[in-house]
Amino acid sequence: MHGFGLLSVLIWLPILAGLVVLLLGERSIRAGRWVALLASIATFAISILAYTGFDTSTASLQFVEKLSWIPTLNAFYGLGLDGISLPLVLLTTFMTIPVIIAGWTVIEQRPAQYYAAFLIMEGLMIGVFSATDALLFYFFWEAMLIPMFLIIGIWGGPRRVYATIKFFLYTFLGSVLMLAALIYMYVQTHDYSIAAFQALPLTLLQQRWIFLAFLLAFAVKVPMWPVHTWLPDAHVEAPTGGSVILAAIMLKMGGYGFLRFSLPITPDASRELVMLVITLSLIAVVYIGFVAMVQQDMKKLIAYSSIAHMGFVTLGTFGIYAVVAATGSLSGAVLGVDGAVVQMVSHGLISGALFLCVGVLYDRMHSREIASYGGVVNVMPYFAALMVFFGMANSGLPGTSGFVGEFMVILASFKASFWFAFLAALTLILGAAYTLWMIKRVIFGPVANSHVAQLTDLNGREFLVLGVLAAAVLLLGLYPAPLLNIMEVSVHHLVQQAVHSKLPL
Amino acid sequence: MTWASVAPAVGEIFLTFAICAVLLIDAFAGEKRRGLTPTLTLLALAATAALMVGVGQVGGHVVLFNGLYVADPLADVLKFAALLFVAVGLLYSRSYMSQRGTDRGEYYVLTLTALLGIFVLASANSLLTVYIGVELLALSVYAMVAFDRDNGIAAEAAMKYFVLGAIASGMLLYGMSIIYGITGSLGLDEVAMRLGATHGAGAILGLTFIVVAVAFKLGAVPFHMWLPDVYEGAPTNVTLFIATAPKIAYFSLALRLLTHGLIGTEHEWSLMLGVLAVLTLVLGNVVAIVQSNLKRMLAYSAISNVGFIILGFVTGTQAGYAAALFFTLAYVLVTLGTFGVILLMTKKGFEADRLDDYKGLYSRDPLLALVMMVLMFSTAGVPPFLGFWAKLWIIQQLWATGHIWLVIIALVVSVIGAFYYLRIVRLMYMDPPGASQPLPEWQPGVRLAVGVNGLVVLVLGVLPGWLLALCSRVLH
Numbered sequence: 001m002h003g004f005g006l007l008s009v010l011i012w013l014p015i016l017a018g019l020v021v022l023l024l025g026e027r028s029i030r031a032g033r034w035v036a037l038l039a040s041i042a043t044f045a046i047s048i049l050a051y052t053g054f055d056t057s058t059a060s061l062q063f064v065e066k067l068s069w070i071p072t073l074n075a076f077y078g079l080g081l082d083g084i085s086l087p088l089v090l091l092t093t094f095m096t097i098p099v100i101i102a103g104w105t106v107i108e109q110r111p112a113q114y115y116a117a118f119l120i121m122e123g124l125m126i127g128v129f130s131a132t133d134a135l136l137f138y139f140f141w142e143a144m145l146i147p148m149f150l151i152i153g154i155w156g157g158p159r160r161v162y163a164t165i166k167f168f169l170y171t172f173l174g175s176v177l178m179l180a181a182l183i184y185m186y187v188q189t190h191d192y193s194i195a196a197f198q199a200l201p202l203t204l205l206q207q208r209w210i211f212l213a214f215l216l217a218f219a220v221k222v223p224m225w226p227v228h229t230w231l232p233d234a235h236v237e238a239p240t241g242g243s244v245i246l247a248a249i250m251l252k253m254g255g256y257g258f259l260r261f262s263l264p265i266t267p268d269a270s271r272e273l274v275m276l277v278i279t280l281s282l283i284a285v286v287y288i289g290f291v292a293m294v295q296q297d298m299k300k301l302i303a304y305s306s307i308a309h310m311g312f313v314t315l316g317t318f319g320i321y322a323v324v325a326a327t328g329s330l331s332g333a334v335l336g337v338d339g340a341v342v343q344m345v346s347h348g349l350i351s352g353a354l355f356l357c358v359g360v361l362y363d364r365m366h367s368r369e370i371a372s373y374g375g376v377v378n379v380m381p382y383f384a385a386l387m388v389f390f391g392m393a394n395s396g397l398p399g400t401s402g403f404v405g406e407f408m409v410i411l412a413s414f415k416a417s418f419w420f421a422f423l424a425a426l427t428l429i430l431g432a433a434y435t436l437w438m439i440k441r442v443i444f445g446p447v448a449n450s451h452v453a454q455l456t457d458l459n460g461r462e463f464l465v466l467g468v469l470a471a472a473v474l475l476l477g478l479y480p481a482p483l484l485n486i487m488e489v490s491v492h493h494l495v496q497q498a499v500h501s502k503l504p505l
Numbered sequence: 506m507t508w509a510s511v512a513p514a515v516g517e518i519f520l521t522f523a524i525c526a527v528l529l530i531d532a533f534a535g536e537k538r539r540g541l542t543p544t545l546t547l548l549a550l551a552a553t554a555a556l557m558v559g560v561g562q563v564g565g566h567v568v569l570f571n572g573l574y575v576a577d578p579l580a581d582v583l584k585f586a587a588l589l590f591v592a593v594g595l596l597y598s599r600s601y602m603s604q605r606g607t608d609r610g611e612y613y614v615l616t617l618t619a620l621l622g623i624f625v626l627a628s629a630n631s632l633l634t635v636y637i638g639v640e641l642l643a644l645s646v647y648a649m650v651a652f653d654r655d656n657g658i659a660a661e662a663a664m665k666y667f668v669l670g671a672i673a674s675g676m677l678l679y680g681m682s683i684i685y686g687i688t689g690s691l692g693l694d695e696v697a698m699r700l701g702a703t704h705g706a707g708a709i710l711g712l713t714f715i716v717v718a719v720a721f722k723l724g725a726v727p728f729h730m731w732l733p734d735v736y737e738g739a740p741t742n743v744t745l746f747i748a749t750a751p752k753i754a755y756f757s758l759a760l761r762l763l764t765h766g767l768i769g770t771e772h773e774w775s776l777m778l779g780v781l782a783v784l785t786l787v788l789g790n791v792v793a794i795v796q797s798n799l800k801r802m803l804a805y806s807a808i809s810n811v812g813f814i815i816l817g818f819v820t821g822t823q824a825g826y827a828a829a830l831f832f833t834l835a836y837v838l839v840t841l842g843t844f845g846v847i848l849l850m851t852k853k854g855f856e857a858d859r860l861d862d863y864k865g866l867y868s869r870d871p872l873l874a875l876v877m878m879v880l881m882f883s884t885a886g887v888p889p890f891l892g893f894w895a896k897l898w899i900i901q902q903l904w905a906t907g908h909i910w911l912v913i914i915a916l917v918v919s920v921i922g923a924f925y926y927l928r929i930v931r932l933m934y935m936d937p938p939g940a941s942q943p944l945p946e947w948q949p950g951v952r953l954a955v956g957v958n959g960l961v962v963l964v965l966g967v968l969p970g971w972l973l974a975l976c977s978r979v980l981h
Contacts, residue, residue, distance in 0.1 A: 070894075071902070072973040139888045146882060149927075153935045161935050165927055172887075172923055177918040179897070180904075183912075187905045 005065050005081040005373075006050055010089070014043050014133040018119030021490040026112045033104065035114035040096045043122065054086055054107045056485055059493030061132060075115045075192045078133035083490030084259055084341060085129045087483055088252055092129065092350045094124045094472070095248045099241040102356055105461075106240070107155065107362050112220045113141070114155060117147040118241060125249050127254060134182045135192040141253065142175055143425035145177035148242065148250065156237040163230075163237035170220050170230040178217035178257075181210045183267075198264040201502050214262045215277070221254030224277075224314060228307045235303035236368070239357030243299060247306050248352035252344045254362045255313040258338070263317065263498035270498065274321040277314055282423045284311030289430030293437065298368050301438055302351060305394060308427060309347045315424060316340030317408040322416035324499055332415035333495045339408025341487055346476060350393045353469040360462055361442075364455050370441050374448025380457040384443045386466045391439040393473050395432035403477035469499070513567050513576035513885045516557045516584055518622050523549035524617045524683050529612030531810075534715045540606065543599060548615035550592045554585065568630060572692040578979040579760075579830075583627040583640075583753050586834055590841055591620050597845040598742030600946065603650035604853040607653050607740060614859050615652075616746065629761050632681045632691045639677065639722070640788045642754055646747060648969050650739040662738025669731045673721035674775045677680060680714030683707060684767070693766035700769040713771045715762060716880055722755045723811045726784040736804035741851060741858065744800055745844035748807060751852050756833045761779040764826055771821055779819045783914055785812035790918045791846060791927050800858045805842065806884065809922060810836045816915060820906045827980040828898040831973060835895040839883050842958035849955060863929060865938025870945045872952065876959035883962050885926040886919050890966040894907040898973065 017039030021032040054062060061080030069077040082091065099118055107114045123149070127140035145168055153164035182192070189196045202210065205303055220227045233253075235243050263270055266394075271279075275382050285308050292304035317340045320333035346419070360383060361376070377384035393400035406427065414421035476483065511518070527549065531542045535922035557563060564579045592695025595616065600762040602608035624641030629635040649669065666706050685691055687707050688699040699706055763774050789809030796802035814836075850857035850866075850873065857863075867874040881892035886897075896919060903912045965972060 068970075069968075070970040070973055072970070072977050073898070100892060139893075142887055142893070143889045148885060149930075150934065153931060163929055164935075165931065169920065169924060173920045176920060180900070180912060180916055183904045184898075184903045186901065190918070 005079075006046065006063050007081065007130045008127075010046055010050070010093070011079075011123045013046070013123070014039055014426065016371055017125070018116040020218060021062050021112050021117040021119065021449060024112060026110060026149060029111050032112045032115060033100075034058075036119055036355060037098050039119060040093070040122065041099050044093040044167045048091050050081060050086065050245070051090060054081070054083075056083070056264060057488045058158050058487060059083070063130075064132070066132075069133075069221075073135065073186075073192065074190055075135040076133045076195060077136060079127075079130045079136075080132045081130055082473060083487040084494065085256070085419075086486055087341060087345050088129045088249075088256055091125055091345050092122060092125045092249050093251070096353065098356060098469060099244050101461055101465050102244070102359060103239075103241050105358075106495040108157065114151070114239075114241070116288055117151050118245065119264045121147040121151075121245065124173045127284075128253055132194055133192050133461075134186075134194050134197060138175070138179055138182060140162070142172075144466055145171055148246070149240040151237045155239040155242065158201025158236040158237075159233070163233040165236040166230045166263075170227070173446060174217040174220035174227075176211040177427060180262075182212035183495070184210065194260065196496065197261075200265070201504075202266065204272070204416060204503060207266040207502070208272070211262060211266040211269035211273060213397065214257065214266070215273075217261065219280070222251060222310045222314060223254065223276075224280050225288060225307070226280075226286070226313070228288070229309060232300050232303040233379060234299060235306075235355075236299045236402040240355060240362065243355040243359075244352040247355055248348035249303070250305060251310055252348060255310065255317065255340065255344050258314065258317050258496060259340070259436045261492060266497050268425040268501050269504050271316065271321045272294035274318050276319040278322065278376075278420065281311040281318070282420065284308055285315070285427050286303070286423055286430070289427060289434065293430070293434040295434075296370055298370055298438060298442070299355070301306060301370075301434060302354045302358065304393075305431065305434060306347065306351050308431065309351070309394075310341065310401055312343045312409045312424065312427070314404075314407055315420070316343065319409070319413050319416055319420065319492040320498060322420065323412055325415045328500065329463070330492075330495050332412050333499070334491055335408055336412030338484060338487060339405050339412060340407075341491070342401070342408060342476075342480060344404045345483065349402075349469055349473050349476070350390055350402055353390045353466060353473065355381070355388075356462075356466060360458065360466075369439070369440060372449075373442040373452060375443075376448050376455065377443045377450060381468075382463060383458045386458075388439055388445060389470055389471070390466075391435045393477070394427055399474070399477050400479070401473045402479045404477060410413060458497045508547070509918070511859065513562050513565065514569055514574060514739075516553050516960050516963050517562045517628070519553050519556050519622060520549070520617060520621045520624065523553070524614060524621065525863045526947060527610070527617060531614070535553050539603075542610040542613050543595065543608070546617060547592060549617065551586055554588050555942045557581070557584065568694075572633050572694060573631045573751045578601075578626060580757075581848070582830075582975065583757055584624055585748045586837070587623045589626070590837055591616060593841060593845075593958070594742075594749055597841075597848050598745060600948055601742050601848045601851055604851075605740070607742075611651055612649065615645045615649050619649070620750065625686075627756040627757045628749040629757070631715055632685065632693070632696070633764070635758065635762060636674075636678060636681065638698050638754065639729040639758065640674060642751060642789050643674065643693075643722075646743075646751065649743045649746060650735060653740050653745060656740070659740060662735045664689065664734045666731050669721070670927050673718045673728070674713045674814045676721070677718035677931065677954060680711045680718065683711030683714065687711065687906060693761060696766040697768050698747050700767065704769055708770055708772055712767055712773055713777070714776055715767065716781075719755070719759050719762065720781050721812070722758060723752075724808050725781045725815060725889050726808065729785070729788075729808050732808060734806040736807070737801045737858075741800065741844065741848055741856065745841070745848065748803070748840045748844060748963065752811075752833055752837050760826060760829075763818065763860065774970065775819050775821050776877075778815050779911065782812050782911065783817040785809065785815065786918045788882055789981060790921045790925075793922070796925075798858055799847065799861055799863070799929075802860070803840070803916055806922070806925075807840070810884070812918075813896060813915065816903060816911060819908065819911065820902045822902065822906060822944055823980050824977065825899075825902040825906065826898075827977040828895075828902045831976040831978060832895040832899055834972070834976070835891045838965075839880050839903060839917050841960055842876060842880045842923070842955060842962065843884075844959060845951070845955040846873050846880070848949065849873060849951060852943050852946065855943055860929070861939060863932045863944060864942075866933040868938055869942065872956060873945055876934060876955055878930050879962055881926040881929045882965065885923040887923070888966060889963065890896060891962045892967065893966060894969040923971075943971060976980060
């Protein structure tokens with residue numbers, strides 16, 4: 001048994017800070033804001049400790065904590081990080097800061113609760129990424145729905161109620177199927193630890209059912225075509241901060257679930273049904289790319305672009321079976337999973353930044369329609385430069401982080417089949433088309449109307465937030481080695497688990 | 506018979522005396538000292554708990570009164586829970602009753618007699634004791650529903666409840682008589698011994714009548730007809746009572762009769778209960794969606810939750826019964842808080858029982874809205890609240906016993922159920938307040954109690970370990 005440690009602090013510090021902000025109440029919101037900001041910065045600083053203290057030479061879990069939680073169900077309060085979850089934890093702690101800053105003066109209605117919801121959610125999301133016990137994982141996974149439900153429903157746009165109930169019920173339905181699968185395995189292992197599930201021998205039939213339950217739960221979260229329809233609604237109606245967290249982190253939970261649960265627990269079913277997932281991923285990349293092109297609403301466009309980009313994550317994850325089948329070696333498979341994780345982190349930064357950009361415009365004009373804008377560069381040059389940069393990153397320009405992940409996944413799928421790579425590479429055209437066309441219509445051209453003419457450029461707070469994100473996107477694009485270095489051993493281990501059959505020979 | 510030999514029954518004995526004392530004192534206290542009876546009642550409840558702890562030999566296992574009565578850890582848990590729920594319920598109801606002039610002494614006496622019925626059922630070890638407990642509880646509750654005698658709707662509800670309840674009692678009695686005819690015994694221990702796995706059609710006939718009666722008392726479909734009308738028609742403080750402590754008693758009714766006395770017919774009753782559970786879960790959840798009256802919606806929610814309790818019995822294992830016990834306790838705790846919020850919302854002439862009355866509650870009363878939200882998410886089975894573990898444990902036991910279809914149905918109806926619980930949250934937090942809603946009253950004591958109730962649901966949701974362990978231990 002190990003006691004309370006670094007990860008517990010990471011989970012509970014923001015939650016406690018959230019409760020403090022809630023108790024301070026709306027009247028002392030000035031203090032509340034600072035508590036929220038300091039707590040999010042402190043959490044990020046502590047997560048840096050996890051990064052510096054992380055041993056990149058082993059695939060085993062680190063910073064492990066294990067306390068007895070529910071003895072009757074043999075469930076533990078078990079936490080730990082490996083090379084796949086650490087980057088996502090860092091992403092979570094990093095992205096919460098801009099969200100807190102972005103809401104600084106913008107949120108006028110019940111700001112204390114707004115900050116509290118985001119802080120509590122931060123803790124719960126870190127819990128999802130660091131839980132080593134499936135029941136604890138599910139606990140955090142579901143609990144997170146509540147603050148998000150409230151964030152969209154209270155601070156959202158005109159159709160927020162419809163969007164948030166749709167969001168909740170979609171994810172809830174997916175989750176209960178996962179719960180059924182978890183309980184099914186527990187009945188055989190009498191242990192809720194994820195490691196026990198990974199070691200559990202399962203027949204192909206059992207694996208198929210478990211795989212499908214996981215697929216639905218995680219596919220809703222990613223989201224994959226055709227269970228993606230909640231995402232555009234949720235994104236459009238959510239407040240800026242909600243959209244950022246949704247796009248940057250919550251979608252990653254689906255990808256993380258595939259890596260942590262589907263591949264190691266049901267390797268044979270994954271291999272058998274891989275074409276299903278690859279097909280869905282390619283549909284997401286190509287078809288949703290076209291759908292994004294015709295959007296009139298900037299947030300909707302970025303939401304569809306998220307679905308397309310997340311298609312790369314699932315493609316890289318499940319492509320490993322096709323790669324191994326085609327080449328017989330693991331190196332291409334490792335490349336694919338590496339690409340998937342890099343893409344998750346990169347998409348977290350880029351989509352978060354783009355939603356913040358839309359938020360900057362929306363705060364000034366109260367419109368998300370592309371048609372309301374035009375020639376923004378003439379009045380907001382700094383903003384225009386940053387938004388163009390993020391647009392480039394979103395279309396996968398080399399030198400930005402968007403390029404690294406996509407390129408790795410395309411390379412890996414090339415080893416599996418020319419056609420996979422061909423279809424996936426279409427995104428380089430489609431992504432550029434829908435992103436840059438939006439940029440063109442919003443940013444460039446003559447000043448479209450008198451409202452645009454009165455726009456003021458970024459203030460210091462907004463510039464700081466977007467500038468830091470731009471630096472992160474650039475850094476990851478030019479020098480992704482530190483990230484790859486963290487992941488390397490864990491990804492190797494995961495790929496070995498994923499291709500190791502559980503069936504008796 | 507020495508004093509020591511009846512010590513485990515001290516709770517029931519003291520309650521009986523307390524009932525007589527409260528009745529007499531209330532009659533002589535007159536109109537001027539209105540506060541006396543409620544205070545005495547609460548004192549009696551506290552004294553009962555203290556005596557049970559002091560001399561009641563809590564945790565032991567003894568059979569008393571020639572096998573009529575059993576004192577075991579299960580009965581202790583049920584009785585303490587009932588005491589707590591009844592006491593908190595009285596606290597919640599006080600101001601509602603005084604606003605409407607219904608806080609007369611008889612109500613407290615009836616509450617105590619109902620509680621005595623619950624105690625008797627919790628410790629019943631013979632068909633006779635079971636029947637006495639059922640009737641004591643049911644007759645008290647019929648009178649409570651009709652307590653506001655000028656209220657036509659309440660009188661109608663009481664009449665429906667009484668007529669249908671009498672039929673159910675008849676069924677129970679008839680089933681018991683058949684079982685007695687076959688086994689020649691009323692004691693549950695002997696019945697269990699003589700009614701082995703091989704039994705004739707007569708035993709099945711008797712069992713069927715008993716299952717129908719149990720299903721009626723629990724409110725399982727298709728014997729649920731009384732429940733929505735009674736929940737809606739009864740004064741809200743009585744609805745609170747019906748929705749809380751008696752559920753514990755009827756859990757005991759099912760447990761003692763089916764899993765102890767009639768264990769020989771387990772194969773048959775688990776089939777019957779399986780069918781009842783499916784009907785109950787589906788109908789309860791689907792019909793709840795279209796309700797516009799909160800009390801009626803909670804009635805259908807009660808029906809659907811009873812479906813989960815019955816699922817625990819279908820497993821036919823001790824762990825499954827433990828899960829059902831846990832579910833019952835969790836559900837009653839949450840329901841208690843829900844009605845506490847409703848009662849705090851009411852005013853004279855404003856019943857706060859329409860869903861629309863909760864529109865924009867957040868901006869009028871953030872604390873009540875927060876507590877109600879916690880309770881609704883808990884009932885929907887979303888972590889980190891207590892209700893999640895209740896559903897999880899039931900579903901886990903169903904998987905463990907291979908009831909895959911019941912697992913699927915339970916999960917699907919949970920998602921359907923989430924919709925109407927979410928709707929309450931949505932009304933409170935996301936809709937603008939209506940025009941003519943009075944501000945909820947500021948009753949610091951009750952407010953604190955309701956807040957603590959919500960907090961307990963959260964704390965037990967994060968750390969449910971000991972309660973699960975307790976339930977699993979008493980049903981070992």
